[in-house]
Amino acid sequence: MIQLFDAVFNGISTGAVLLLAALGLAIVFGLMGVINLAHGELMMLGAYTTYVVQNVSKSAGGIWFESYIFIAIIAAFLVAALVGFILEKGVIRYLYGRPLETLLATWGVSLILQQFVRSVSWILVIGICLFALLFWGAWWLISRRSDFERIKKLVLGIMFPLSVGISIATAFWLGQTYKLAVTKPWFGAQGVDVTAPKWLRGGVDLSGFQLPYARLFIIALTIICVIGIYLFLQRTTWGLKIRAVTQNRSMSASLGIPTQKVDALTFALGSGLAGIAGCAISLLGSVGPNTGQNYVIDTFMVVVVGGVGKLVGSIVAAIAIGTANYIIGSNTLGTLVGGVEPLAGIFKFFATTSMAKVLVFALIIAFLQVKPGGIFPQKGRTVDA
Amino acid sequence: MASNLSRRKFLIYGSAGLGTSILLKACTTPPSTTDNTSPTTSGSPAASGSPSGSPVASGDAIKVGILHSLSGTMAISEKSVVDAEQLAIEEINAAGGVLGKQIVAVVEDGASSAPTFAEKAKKLIDQDKVATVFGCWTSLSRKAVLPVFEGKKHMLWYPVQYEGQECSNNVFYTGAAPNQQIEPAVDWLLANKGKEFFLVGSDYVFPKTANTIIKAQLAAKGGKVVGEDYIPLGNTEVNPIITKIKAALPNGGVIFNTLNGDSNVAFFKQLQGAGITPDKYPIMSVSVAEEEVKAIGPEYLKGHYAAWNYFQTVDTPANKTFVENFKKKYGADRVTNDPMEAAYIMVYLWKQAVEKAKTTELEAVRKAAIGQTFDAPEGKVTMDSNHHISKFVRIGEVEENGLFKVVYASKDAVKPVPWNQYVAETKGYACDWSDAKKGGKYKV
Numbered sequence: 159m160i161q162l163f164d165a166v167f168n169g170i171s172t173g174a175v176l177l178l179a180a181l182g183l184a185i186v187f188g189l190m191g192v193i194n195l196a197h198g199e200l201m202m203l204g205a206y207t208t209y210v211v212q213n214v215s216k217s218a219g220g221i222w223f224e225s226y227i228f229i230a231i232i233a234a235f236l237v238a239a240l241v242g243f244i245l246e247k248g249v250i251r252y253l254y255g256r257p258l259e260t261l262l263a264t265w266g267v268s269l270i271l272q273q274f275v276r277s278v279s280w281i282l283v284i285g286i287c288l289f290a291l292l293f294w295g296a297w298w299l300i301s302r303r304s305d306f307e308r309i310k311k312l313v314l315g316i317m318f319p320l321s322v323g324i325s326i327a328t329a330f331w332l333g334q335t336y337k338l339a340v341t342k343p344w345f346g347a348q349g350v351d352v353t354a355p356k357w358l359r360g361g362v363d364l365s366g367f368q369l370p371y372a373r374l375f376i377i378a379l380t381i382i383c384v385i386g387i388y389l390f391l392q393r394t395t396w397g398l399k400i401r402a403v404t405q406n407r408s409m410s411a412s413l414g415i416p417t418q419k420v421d422a423l424t425f426a427l428g429s430g431l432a433g434i435a436g437c438a439i440s441l442l443g444s445v446g447p448n449t450g451q452n453y454v455i456d457t458f459m460v461v462v463v464g465g466v467g468k469l470v471g472s473i474v475a476a477i478a479i480g481t482a483n484y485i486i487g488s489n490t491l492g493t494l495v496g497g498v499e500p501l502a503g504i505f506k507f508f509a510t511t512s513m514a515k516v517l518v519f520a521l522i523i524a525f526l527q528v529k530p531g532g533i534f535p536q537k538g539r540t541v542d543a
Numbered sequence: 544m545a546s547n548l549s550r551r552k553f554l555i556y557g558s559a560g561l562g563t564s565i566l567l568k569a570c571t572t573p574p575s576t577t578d579n580t581s582p583t584t585s586g587s588p589a590a591s592g593s594p595s596g597s598p599v600a601s602g603d604a605i606k607v608g609i610l611h612s613l614s615g616t617m618a619i620s621e622k623s624v625v626d627a628e629q630l631a632i633e634e635i636n637a638a639g640g641v642l643g644k645q646i647v648a649v650v651e652d653g654a655s656s657a658p659t660f661a662e663k664a665k666k667l668i669d670q671d672k673v674a675t676v677f678g679c680w681t682s683l684s685r686k687a688v689l690p691v692f693e694g695k696k697h698m699l700w701y702p703v704q705y706e707g708q709e710c711s712n713n714v715f716y717t718g719a720a721p722n723q724q725i726e727p728a729v730d731w732l733l734a735n736k737g738k739e740f741f742l743v744g745s746d747y748v749f750p751k752t753a754n755t756i757i758k759a760q761l762a763a764k765g766g767k768v769v770g771e772d773y774i775p776l777g778n779t780e781v782n783p784i785i786t787k788i789k790a791a792l793p794n795g796g797v798i799f800n801t802l803n804g805d806s807n808v809a810f811f812k813q814l815q816g817a818g819i820t821p822d823k824y825p826i827m828s829v830s831v832a833e834e835e836v837k838a839i840g841p842e843y844l845k846g847h848y849a850a851w852n853y854f855q856t857v858d859t860p861a862n863k864t865f866v867e868n869f870k871k872k873y874g875a876d877r878v879t880n881d882p883m884e885a886a887y888i889m890v891y892l893w894k895q896a897v898e899k900a901k902t903t904e905l906e907a908v909r910k911a912a913i914g915q916t917f918d919a920p921e922g923k924v925t926m927d928s929n930h931h932i933s934k935f936v937r938i939g940e941v942e943e944n945g946l947f948k949v950v951y952a953s954k955d956a957v958k959p960v961p962w963n964q965y966v967a968e969t970k971g972y973a974c975d976w977s978d979a980k981k982g983g984k985y986k987v
Contacts, residue, residue: 168782175780276614342874347618349808349838359842361816367789370816443779444808444838448616452777452805487783493790511774511783512746 160367165481165490171373173480174380177473178438179453180460181383182431184472187461189404190424192250193257195264197457198450199271200429203241204234204436205445206275209350224355227437231379234433241271242429246422254421268454272447276347280340285329292321349446358441372441379438383431384473390427391469400424404467463522465532474533479518487514604647605640605903607632607893608667610678610688615655616777616804620882621680623834624702625650626873627883628677631890634868641894642901649673655776657687664688668697674903675700675893677886681803682706682749689714698905700893702886704829704851706752710961710974710983715912716931717889717924718882719852721756722960727936728827728850729760729799731951736825737797738766741788743810744801746773753801753829759965774802779809785817788824795823803830811843821846827938832880833946841945851881852934853921854947862920878945879920888919892926913977924956928977931959 179201186194208230215226245267253260296317300306306313333341354372361370391397402410403420411417439453460479464471485491489509495501508517529535609628611621632646640646649671653660660679667673668691675698679685682705692699692713704719719725732740740761744750750773758768770791772784788798798819802810807830814826826847833855836844855866855878865887869879896912897903915926924932933956939947962972962984975981 164786168786172780172782272614276618338874347613347622348834349619349805351838351840353840353842354812359815361818363818368816368818370813370818372812372816439779442809442812444619444805446619446805446838447614448618448777448805452779483780484782484786487780488786489783490786509783509787510772511778511780514783515775515778 160365161490161493164367165485165488167369167373168484168488169481170477171370171377171480172484173477174373174377175439175442176456176460176480177476178376178380178383179432179435180457180464180472180476181380181387181469182428182435183457184428184461184464184469185387185431186425186428187458188467188469188472189400190421190428191257192254192425193261193264194250194428195261195454196245196268196271197264197429197432198452198454199268200238200242200432200450201436201439201453202275202445202447202450203271204238204433205352205440205449206345206350206436207234207237207433208437208440209345209352209445212352224357227355227358227375227441231434231437234437235430236433238433238436239426239430242432243422243426245429246425250425251418251421268450272450275345276447277343278345279343281329281332284332284340285325288328289321289325292324293317296321345447347447349444349449352440352445354441376438376441379434383434384469387431387469396420396423459522463525463532465534465536467536468532468534471532471534478533479522482518482521483514486517487511603644605642605644605897606647606649606671606673608664608671608673608676608678609648609650610653610660610663610667610676611680612655612684613650613652617655617680617684619804619838620830620834621653623877623880624680624882624886626877627869627879627886628702628890630869630872631887633872635890635894641897642903646894653678653684655681657683660684661687661691664691664699668692668695674897675905675908677702677889677893679703680882681747682752683747685709685714686748696905698909700889702889703882704885706749706756707961707963708752708966708969710929710931710976712909712930712976712983714930715889715892715926716959716961717885717892719934719936720931720959720961721753721963723852723934723936723957724829724850725753725756726760726965727951727953727957728829728848728938729757729766730764731850731938732797732799732825732827733761733764733766736827737795739769739792739796740766741769741791741796741798742771742801743784743788743798744773745803745806746775747803749803750801754799756963756965757799759963759967763965769796774806774810776803777805779806781806781810781813784810785813785819788819789817792824798824798826800826800828801830802828807831807835808839811839811847815843832882833878834880834883836941836945837878841941841943844941845943847941848938848950849941849947850936850938851947852937853881853884853919854937854939854949855879856939856946856949857921857937859920859922861918865920884920888917888924888932891917891919892932909976922956927959929959929961929974930976931961933958 183194183197186192186197211230211233212226215222215229249263249267250260253263300313358371358375361368391401399415399420402415403417407417439449460472460476463479464475486508489506492502492505492509495505508514609625611625612618613622613625629648632648635641636645649667651663651667653663664676667676677700679688679701680703685701688699689711693711697713699714701714701716702718704724705716707721740757742754742757744754754771761768770787772787774781774784828847828849831849832851865884866879870877892912892915895915895917896908900907900911912926913928917924922935924934926932935956936953937949938951940950942948961974962969964970971987972984973987974983
């Protein structure tokens with residue numbers, strides 16, 4: 159009995175992590191059709207935001223440290239949503255309807271974000287800000303001249319190297335003058351330490367079986383996020399607009415729905431959810447530049463198995479994959495069949511973390527052969543629209 | 544636009560996305576970091592001077608290669624080893640260099656991927672014509688570059704404790720062999736903590752070989768292995784392992800941890816949540832040092848153990864200077880650890896060997912290296928004829944501040960034994976490169 163409860167709880171908690179990570183993707187990939195390979199890096203940004211909030215609240219001490227996680231969730235959502243918004247406005251907007259390009263562009267963005275957190279330091283930030291100020295400032299000033307179109311290329315040719323040069327020179331000078339104080343990376347290539355507040359460490363003891371608080375917290379957070387998304391999509395005007403645009407973009411546009419705004423909002427929402435997921439996984443695992451990569455494949459798997467475009471599919475798929483992973487990996491099946499050979503032997507063979515993953519992948523491929531549309535395929539006219 | 548794209552296309556592109564990301568993850572080769580865009584190193588004169596293409600005046604400089612992962616899952620550990628190596632180079636340069644020449648480091652990024660390591664090793668040897676290479680962390684990367692160094696008869700200095708069972712003429716190992724870390728740790732656990740062991744490791748060569756040794760040793764000394772599991776590098780889902788630990792050790796027992804990299808963080812964070820605490824389940828780690836403790840969070844590790852040759856808290860004059868200089872160069876909040884110390888040692892040992900040989904010519908340096916002693920932060924170490932160094936063995940307990948309290952230390956430096964004496968296949972073998980007839984593996 160205890161074992162069964164154990165399996166169910168651990169399956170759900172593994173699934174909850176997957177679901178939380180996949181929720182944002184289910185919106186971005188499922189509703190918008192954007193394959194966002196930078197999703198993992200948005201999670202990573204959420205995790206780093208948690209780290210920053212933790213450090214600030216640690217110095218405040220006391221009750222602030224004990225409750226920092228709530229502030230971190232909101233901050234992670236906002237930071238990731240902001241980055242997602244910029245990403246949509248700066249890159250993805252130009253690539254709608256061209257999935258292959260989106261794929262490559264977002265992959266590039268993910269590499270940039272990874273390297274950014276590795277090497278971000280004061281001189282880098284100051285350099286980038288200075289460049290942006292000089293270049294875009296000059297651009298803005300000159301663009302008001304009437305003959306701007308004529309001299310555009312010339313301006314670009316002069317201003318770009320000039321701004322780059324000034325920024326690098328300033329950064330170099332700062333590095334020489336202030337040395338370590340400005341050249342030291344904020345985070346560095348090493349992972350950073352996110353420590354859960356005291357009440358999230360340890361767990362509820364149920365005679366020999368312990369439910370970790372962090373897991374319970376993540377399950378609760380996942381439920382809240384799912385309900386929140388459901389209410390947002392079903393009960394609010396913006397949710398209605400998002401659903402309308404998803405179903406038929408041109409008709410929505412002709413009815414006066416600002417589709418570009420809706421796109422940006424949807425993408426920011428999905429990214430924000432990735433930020434929350436990042437905050438949650440920082441309670442369980444490492445926070446480093448590579449954090450996101452460990453999750454991005456699993457999240458795509460969840461969305462594809464669940465059925466693209468269906469939130470409920472992602473929920474069921476996440477729980478199913480999580481449970482399968484746990485039950486196979488922990489050899490629960492092996493103990494259930496007892497000593498019945500060769501069944502027990504087979505289960506034992508797959509009962510290591512690596513082999514469990516292989517088996518789950520194989521099962522997913524087999525499943526997609528039977529139901530290529532996922533658990534809940536879209537039906538009706540929207541399918542091929 | 545969503546409405547222009549059918550569900551089937553989503554699936555195709557989606558799986559293409561998955562495929563590409565797996566593929567790219569496996570073989571991304573971020574641009575070489577020779578020019579040191581990383582701000583930590585840009586201030587150091589040793590590193591900033593040599594972008595790979597530019598010719599270095601061979602008259603007043605000696606080029607050496609530094610080959611570690613600066614990106615990928617191993618960057619967490621290897622970055623600080625690079626820092627230690629550059630500190631040593633800087634100190635040597637400040638003191639006048641080697642043979643009157645300044646050392647110039649060419650830094651390459653192995654990107655946590657074995658093929659990249661091999662490729663970059665070739666580049667360092669063929670294009671940069673370095674005098675020696677300091678590098679690698681995982682055994683996987685060492686095994687990948689080994690054919691390169693043996694084929695080109697070049698020289699690699701390897702700073703990390705490893706599983707042994709190797710003794711190459713082209714490698715100098717300044718980390719611990721199993722008899723200088725793993726075996727004493729198992730002995731100590733048997734004497735102080737219990738006889739039932741659960742082995743957890745990352746899914747690659749070092750943990751697997753190390754666990755083979757541990758199993759053989761336990762069988763010989765009356766201990767028992769109740770379970771064993773491996774996590775792929777970078778994986779963070781450890782729930783199944785926790786369940787297996789609890790099933791195998793219902794009343795507590797020893798967990799021997801050979802996990803590497805990020806997985807450690809997930810492992811310790813989730814163990815604490817599941818109620819696996821050091822009083823009942825002491826964990827002995829062999830890849831968790833001060834750097835990792837800092838990244839995992841001391842709150843999760845307090846009371847657990849690690850076996851190393853060096854801790855930041857070791858009380859020697861040489862260590863005091865080492866820690867002081869390191870903090871001065873990289874910031875007061877940085878810590879030093881065992882692989883960093885081994886990396887620091889090896890740069891000095893190489894320097895001494897070159898000075899003794901009076902040339903950077905490889906064969907002469909190889910010969911001169913044997914017998915070199917160095918007053919290292921951990922104590923006085925000697926390069927043995929089997930290309931490993933004698934080291935002090937220490938076991939530390941993690942304290943609240945993230946540093947280790949040394950609970951056991953060997954009286955003398957322990958001589959290295961690369962071929963393991965517990966494992967049947969290598970029992971009775973030894974290695975001696977000072978004698979041409981004996982070589983890498985001979986029967987005693």
